[in-house]
Amino acid sequence: MEKAFVYGVSVENENFTDRIKETKRLKLNFTNGLNTILISPRRMGKTSLVKKVIDTLDNPEIKVVYMDAYDCRSEYDFYNKFAASVIKQTSSKVDQWLENAKEFLVRVSPKISFSPDPTMDYSVSFGITPETHSPEEILSLPELIGAKKNMHIVVCIDEFQQIGEFPDSLDVQKRLRSVWQHQRYASYCLFGSKKHLMTKLFQNKRMPFYQFGEMMYLDKISTEDWVSYIQYRFKSRNKEISEDWCLEICRITDNYSSYVQQLAWNVLAETDKSVGEEEFKAAKEAMLAQCDALFVQQIQGLTTYQMNLLRAICNGVNNEFMSKKVMDTYNLGTKSNFARIKNALIEKELIEERKDGLYLSDPIFKIWFNSNYND
Ligand SMILES: Nc1ncnc2c1ncn2[C@@H]1O[C@H](COP(=O)(O)OP(=O)(O)OP(=O)(O)O)[C@@H](O)[C@H]1O
Ligand SMILES: [Mg+2]
Incomplete structure (x- = not known):
């Protein structure tokens, strides 16, 4: 099928x-x-x-x-x-x-x-x-x-x-x-x-x-394309999803192809006829649960400093890690150590370096990490 x-x-x-x-x-x-x-x-x-x-x-x-x-x-x-x-x-x-x-x-x-x-x-x-x-x-x-x-x-x-x-x-x-x-x-x-x-x-x-x-x-597939794709796939199953819920799927997954399909599938699975708040929430939770084992494995063995850097980035800090403000909040070790910590996380593909700073490589990891390790 x-x-x-x-x-x-x-x-x-x-x-x-x-x-x-x-x-x-x-x-x-x-x-x-x-x-x-x-x-x-x-x-x-x-x-x-x-x-x-x-x-x-x-x-x-x-x-x-x-x-x-x-x-x-x-x-x-x-x-x-x-x-x-x-x-x-x-x-x-x-x-x-x-x-x-x-x-x-x-x-x-x-x-x-x-x-x-x-x-x-x-x-x-x-x-x-x-x-x-x-x-x-x-x-x-x-x-x-x-x-x-x-x-x-x-x-x-x-x-x-x-x-x-x-x-x-x-x-x-x-x-x-x-x-x-x-x-x-x-x-x-x-x-x-x-x-x-x-x-x-x-x-x-x-x-x-x-x-x-x-x-x-290879860039992300545009939101516009995803919306029509998701709606069309729902229709093929005689189910309905509003444009707003499609936009929400794109927002949460940051248009990452695999996650868009995964979340859309979970939403479809939770929905009898038409997508509502309750179905969506259950679908999002299901997705985090599906990713849990992998994410746990990815952070296993990280040092305290590495975890702290993840915390900072997950909280939206992307640069100026050595500033007093960031250091006071997150404790990232010494300046000379910082490059090592950063590179270790890049090697593990948890973060990536873009022109304007450090970012999480995985949008769902960010949500998962924030709900488990960031208060
Ligand atoms: N053109 C597309 N249309 C719809 N979904 C897509 C498309 N491309 C990728 N996907 C989604 O992304 C998932 C991963 O696709 P694929 O394996 O081609 O990516 P990849 O970049 O080769 O991955 P990896 O980095 O793991 O090698 C697919 O299972 C599907 O859910
Ligand atoms: Mg591949």
Whole structure:
């Protein structure tokens, strides 16, 4: 059954709203072979957007390869997944991948495994090691295949920030960049859920991936779009929600995509016919309860100073932390300590640094924190 609202996984079809401008732009980059780096706060809709563009591409000369690097722990983990994704997804039939593997990836011992579920796909693996293949050989695959088949290959890599965690990460990044930047038949779309790590990889002049491609920042979906989306989804269930309640959903969630859908779903679940005060309140409480375990885990082990800084930010203090007034109220330790406290919270993705100061990264965390730890 089609769901009224979806959160926690990437969305498609009826559950995908707006993003018209971004879809168009990304599609243009794909078809013109431009590298793109997609950055946004967590759960704003990067994966959904890339999948949407892949679905709407109708040019047979362009082949998109999608891979997720979330479980890659080392350079060769990455190459194995990269090679398997490229070979498999540029093969149109199950039996073609083996030929492709033999042609483009000599010296491999390919394995194929079929899922026990007959509707599910199959997966391939090649057992690539430093003894069998050099990094350059693997990284050149899309270019080789593209040239041979006369098509353009776009490789989309989700959770790309993982490469920043590899041993010798900087060397790995240099290798990737130096091979990829000369390719004519392949381009790349790189994105990931850890914004501060992605920013580190791509916006620092000293890093190998600096200016590798167009930086695309995924903004929030507008309130106007959300209101009509929410009302339309309620209507499909023969229920009603006023514009004001939709605005309230957007206000509470600060238009964060995943939370908008989550809260809207809770409101729908609490509502028989039409949304009122009582239903809304219950829905909001349900959402805080759903987030509770995760938030508890996120603040576990924080030091007193780190908690104090969170308190300050949750109370609306965004800068001038070293002023006497803020220090007297929140006790943030010494000046030299402050940078450490701040960076620890940024590393944990609890806060983020914007041009005009420090902010919470998660609007619901802020509400939760204020009701539990701020009086
Ligand atoms: N275009 C959209 N229309 C409606 N809802 C959306 C849209 N994009 C994202 N969402 C909502 O946000 C949730 C997260 O989407 P998605 O997984 O694509 O985000 P992400 O930015 O890749 O997340 P992460 O940072 O965790 O990788 C979805 O489950 C859905 O609830
Ligand atoms: Mg994602």
